[in-house]
Amino acid sequence: xxxxDTTNNEILLDIAGLKxxxxxxxxxxxxxxxxxxxxxxxxxxxxGSGKSTFLRCLNLLEQPTEGSIAFCGEDIIHTxxxxxxxxxxxMVFQHFNLFNNLTVxxxxxxxxxxxxxxxxxxxxxxxxxxxxxxxxxxxxxKKIAIETSVAQIEKQAKDRALALLERIGLADKASAYPxxxxxxxxxxxxxxxxxxxxxxVMLFDEPTSALDPEMVGExxxxxxxxxxxxxTMVIVTHEMxxxxxxxxxxxxxxxxxxxxxxxxxxxxxSPENPRLxxxxxxxx
Amino acid sequence: MFFQQLWEVVSxxxxxxxxxxxxxxxxxxxxxxxxxxxxxxTIVAIVKIAAQKNKRKMRIPEFICDIYISVIRGTxxxxxxxxxxxxxxxxxxxxxxxxxxxxxxxxxxxxxAESLRGGIxxxxxxxxxxxxxxxxxxxxxxxxxVIPQAIKNVIPAIGNELIALLKETSIVSMVGIVDxxxxxxxxxxxxEMSTYLAPMLVVALFYLAVVYLLIFGIRAIEKKLKxxxxxxxxxxxEKCRIKMEKRLKAIEDNYQKICLRKGQ
Ligand SMILES: Nc1ncnc2c1ncn2[C@@H]1O[C@H](COP(=O)(O)OP(=O)(O)OP(=O)(O)O)[C@@H](O)[C@H]1O
Ligand SMILES: [Mg+2]
Numbered sequence: 170x171x172x173x174d175t176t177n178n179e180i181l182l183d184i185a186g187l188k189x190x191x192x193x194x195x196x197x198x199x200x201x202x203x204x205x206x207x208x209x210x211x212x213x214x215x216x217g218s219g220k221s222t223f224l225r226c227l228n229l230l231e232q233p234t235e236g237s238i239a240f241c242g243e244d245i246i247h248t249x250x251x252x253x254x255x256x257x258x259x260m261v262f263q264h265f266n267l268f269n270n271l272t273v274x275x276x277x278x279x280x281x282x283x284x285x286x287x288x289x290x291x292x293x294x295x296x297x298x299x300x301x302x303x304x305x306x307x308x309x310x311k312k313i314a315i316e317t318s319v320a321q322i323e324k325q326a327k328d329r330a331l332a333l334l335e336r337i338g339l340a341d342k343a344s345a346y347p348x349x350x351x352x353x354x355x356x357x358x359x360x361x362x363x364x365x366x367x368x369x370v371m372l373f374d375e376p377t378s379a380l381d382p383e384m385v386g387e388x389x390x391x392x393x394x395x396x397x398x399x400x401t402m403v404i405v406t407h408e409m410x411x412x413x414x415x416x417x418x419x420x421x422x423x424x425x426x427x428x429x430x431x432x433x434x435x436x437x438x439s440p441e442n443p444r445l446x447x448x449x450x451x452x453x
Numbered sequence: 454m455f456f457q458q459l460w461e462v463v464s465x466x467x468x469x470x471x472x473x474x475x476x477x478x479x480x481x482x483x484x485x486x487x488x489x490x491x492x493x494x495t496i497v498a499i500v501k502i503a504a505q506k507n508k509r510k511m512r513i514p515e516f517i518c519d520i521y522i523s524v525i526r527g528t529x530x531x532x533x534x535x536x537x538x539x540x541x542x543x544x545x546x547x548x549x550x551x552x553x554x555x556x557x558x559x560x561x562x563x564x565x566a567e568s569l570r571g572g573i574x575x576x577x578x579x580x581x582x583x584x585x586x587x588x589x590x591x592x593x594x595x596x597x598x599v600i601p602q603a604i605k606n607v608i609p610a611i612g613n614e615l616i617a618l619l620k621e622t623s624i625v626s627m628v629g630i631v632d633x634x635x636x637x638x639x640x641x642x643x644x645e646m647s648t649y650l651a652p653m654l655v656v657a658l659f660y661l662a663v664v665y666l667l668i669f670g671i672r673a674i675e676k677k678l679k680x681x682x683x684x685x686x687x688x689x690x691e692k693c694r695i696k697m698e699k700r701l702k703a704i705e706d707n708y709q710k711i712c713l714r715k716g717q
Contacts, residue, residue, distance in 0.1 A: 268583065268598050270598065270602050359583075366587060
């Protein structure tokens with residue numbers, strides 16, 4: 170994995186001067202970092218160092234107090250279209266967060282169908298407006314072609330969801346509810362639920378921390394496959410072996426800052442920061 | 454003697470008519486107030502939840518809701534009924550039963566609001582975060598993910614509220630509405646049967662019957678909701694399995710036939 174050269178790829182996430190306070194508690198105290206397409210970033214660090222907060226700021230689940238975040242060159246902190254940006258950033262949570270009131274299949278189809286329908290509605294509204302304008306003799310022969318329908322959106326979403334389930338070998342669970350599944354199954358479904366939106370980057374917050382040991386492997390395997398397919402990802406993890414194997418770059422966070430970063434060889438092999446050394450001596 | 458009295462209550466056409474009339478009134482007020490209460494309660498709960506997320510814009514609506522909830526929950530419902538009937542709606546010709554529906558609807562709205570708010574808040578925040586992280590709006594996550602789960606959580610509490618409401622409506626007899634309780638009082642009066650026990654017992658059975666019906670309904674709904682989440686659709690799964698087995702068998706048969714033919 171480390172052989173892939175991403176230095177010339179476009180910058181997907183450009184983070185500058187990122188700070189986050191919870192009341193008076195400064196959890197992130199100035200983070201400047203750029204993440205390029207194809208990179209696999211592992212974020213490590215002691216508990217409470219702000220790893221989750223950093224990750225959650227990237228898709229604005231937490232509103233940053235200061236600083237800027239650009240996604241594909243566009244400011245996402247002050248935009249009104251955060252939902253559209255979020256569609257392109259998949260997130261996987263420690264506790265899976267599958268929708269309890271929906272079946273596995275519905276979980277995966279939910280966002281694509283909702284958002285597809287919303288876009289269809291917008292197109293139809295635009296078409297109506299255009300027709301009204303044309304009725305008054307404006308905009309001559311401009312045309313808006315609506316190529317999909319609700320049924321088609323649903324069918325596409327379903328086909329894709331089934332294909333994704335097939336891929337993780339859980340097609341037979343399509344009509345099951347999340348509460349009937351094991352942790353490993355749930356997390357893999359949560360991952361493909363995010364994939365169903367075709368995200369440009371995947372954010373993982375300790376995806377295996379809530380799993381029984383025997384299920385960690387299957388989830389890491391899936392993440393590894395995604396990495397090999399070229400998905401850009403940011404993974405907060407305590408699985409050092411995994412970070413070493415999959416990451417192209419490792420961030421070590423402590424006290425709300427990225428104290429050291431570099432290739433896994435460098436961070437794990439010849440750490441410089443004393444706190445990183447101490448951290449590694451504890452976890453390795 | 455006592456059984457004779459009971460018999461007299463249920464066999465006298467006049468008395469039975471009074472009871473049925475009263476029963477109709479009780480049901481009318483209870484159902485009307487439930488609908489109004491659920492409606493008001495939902496709105497107030499949504500305002501209060503929205504206020505938590507958007508403190509500045511929602512300050513005034515939240516303030517109004519807070520006053521509403523604390524005043525309603527802090528004063529006796531009989532007093533509320535008197536104020537409505539003898540002060541606010543003391544207009545000649547204004548139907549008393551409408552006053553009663555408004556009073557009990559507004560009253561139960563406050564309780565429903567609190568249960569609903571609790572139900573919405575008891576849904577794991579992770580559910581909303583997951584929906585938002587997929588790019589869905591606040592409203593979409595609320596409507597499609599959070600509220601369906603909240604409803605499941607609050608059905609027992611709302612059910613209890615409806616049961617309490619039904620029984621509380623009996624105080625409308627205090628402002629002269631002829632409901633089930635009032636009918637019993639009329640039948641027991643001196644110039645009628647001049648005994649209260651028998652008519653009151655008959656009427657009690659009516660209340661009990663409705664309450665049991667409600668409990669039964671609530672249980673059924675709860676059970677249905679629980680099943681839908683905890684089990685794979687067993688019937689569907691079984692059908693699927695049988696179909697697959699048949700198909701496999703057909704393929705196998707075919708294969709064997711082909712093998713046989715080849716062998717020949
Ligand atoms: N919503 C919140 N409100 C107030 N404080 C918070 C909130 N979320 C996090 N914090 C605080 O921010 C600090 C960093 O938390 P964060 O979850 O980012 O750490 P972490 O590095 O992910 O830790 P862990 O490895 O335990 O997950 C902690 O001290 C925590 O108490
Ligand atoms: Mg964390």
